[in-house]
Amino acid sequence: MWNSSLLINDPIIVQQLLPLTYTRELKDLLIGISTIETKWEAMADRIPSDCHILGSCIPTEELVDALTNQAEDTCLMWQNQWIAYRASTQQHPSELEASQLVKQPLFVAYPEDCIVANNHALRTEIQPNKPDLAVLAECGTSFIAAENCYVDPSATIHGSIIDASQGPVYIGPNVNIQIGTLIQGPAALLAGSTTNLGAKIRPNTTIGEKCKVGGEISASILYPNSNKSHDGFLGNSILGSFCNWGAMTTTSNVRNDLQNVNVYDYTKKDMRPTAVKSFGVLMGDFVTTGISTKFNTGTVVSCHCNISGTDFLPKFIPAFTWGEFPKVLTYRFEEAKRSAEAWINAKNEEIPENLESNMQAIWKAEAKDRN
Incomplete structure (x- = not known):
């Protein structure tokens, strides 16, 4: 079962995305055909239960694999930005041992990132049916x-x-x-x-x-x-x-x-x-x-x-x-x-x-x- 609290707000990114984030959390950002949380919820059975994820991060196969293989009490970083950490309780990412991701994850830090992420999501999320x-x-x-x-x-x-x-x-x-x-x-x-x-x-x-x-x-x-x-x-x-x-x-x-x-x-x-x-x-x-x-x-x-x-x-x-x-x-x-x-x-x-x-x-x- 998906635990909504596993998607965490980063206070700096929240501030950078104002005014959108006056009325919604990072996980509620609309990207592609759904919110970010909806995307993660679809992968709930693949995410460790003690994994805390940056709320503006969009799941990709590469990132989900990295989360699955992540050691406990460690934090995945992309450059200076924390992406996800594993811990039994919610902690500040800086308190954990850091490891750098090899490939840049897809996440929103600024408003213009939403447009880039939207293009990616639309191309990967839409599953065609057979219209009459x-x-x-x-x-x-x-x-x-x-x-x-x-x-x-x-x-x-x-x-x-x-x-x-x-x-x-x-x-x-x-x-x-x-x-x-x-x-x-x-x-x-x-x-x-x-x-x-x-x-x-x-x-x-x-x-x-x-x-x-x-x-x-x-x-x-x-x-x-x-x-x-x-x-x-x-x-x-x-x-x-x-x-x-x-x-x-x-x-x-x-x-x-x-x-x-x-x-x-x-x-x-x-x-x-x-x-x-x-x-x-x-x-x-x-x-x-x-x-x-x-x-x-x-x-x-x-x-x-x-x-x-x-x-x-x-x-x-x-x-x-x-x-x-x-x-x-x-x-x-x-x-x-x-x-x-x-x-x-x-x-x-x-x-x-x-x-x-x-x-x-x-x-x-x-x-x-x-x-």
Whole structure:
């Protein structure tokens, strides 16, 4: 039986992944077609019961073999980052004898790592089935390399083109793909998600459960219950849950000079150079944007914001920001809470008991950033 407590948060990585990790643990990060914990749970019978694993680490055959052969009271390291340790009780990894892994494991330390890991997961996790092409053709849908697709029988697909020639495509339970949708693999649309007319889903994209999407989306991850329903571009980006992008909201994902992107880092309280040339926006939960809002390359938007602007918005927007830039105010707490509850209800989800306390923690954490 799987023990959820075996996946451990690393406080530094948690800080580096804010604002996503304000509302979820590392093991709850969405990569590929499932959370990290779901991936480990599928391998529960192969993991020693005293093995404690970095929560943002994605299981691979090489890593699972290393864990199986790991000696007790030792810690597996990759360079200066601990990956897993074996001990009867939870300990600080530095207290154990360290051994270096020979091959770099797949783990998330920074937001841009999520995009890299997503590409790997989509290509390795999707197990094709045999969709009924005749029935789908009657609805006007064409497949390229259908042998690389998983299509749940409950999904509805009308008048669309699914191209899995360059990577697999996953279409989950009760997904509704409307006419004119174009999908290029590797890509996944998880349970209950919907595309609007003419949506363009480009490679390396995961659309989370009960999301509604339209326009152009490329190399991005949308957490459950978010909407980007209209035209506009979303590329190399991560959106938290219960976000809603107004029509024509768009992000840049590449600098005009083609240099590596800089991204705001909570550990530095400043911009951090990355090693990637493409990164759009990192957005926490419960963010809504007005029509034609524009985000520059490498923008970070924290939780519980209601924002818009005709010019490019700042590259860091703290939690509880409200209004049209540059004239913005602090979002009144009770109004932000009512808005969050309204979006939760709209998606037919239950309001969590810790919603208010979580909001208060975020409010306090970024109070200085708003001043």
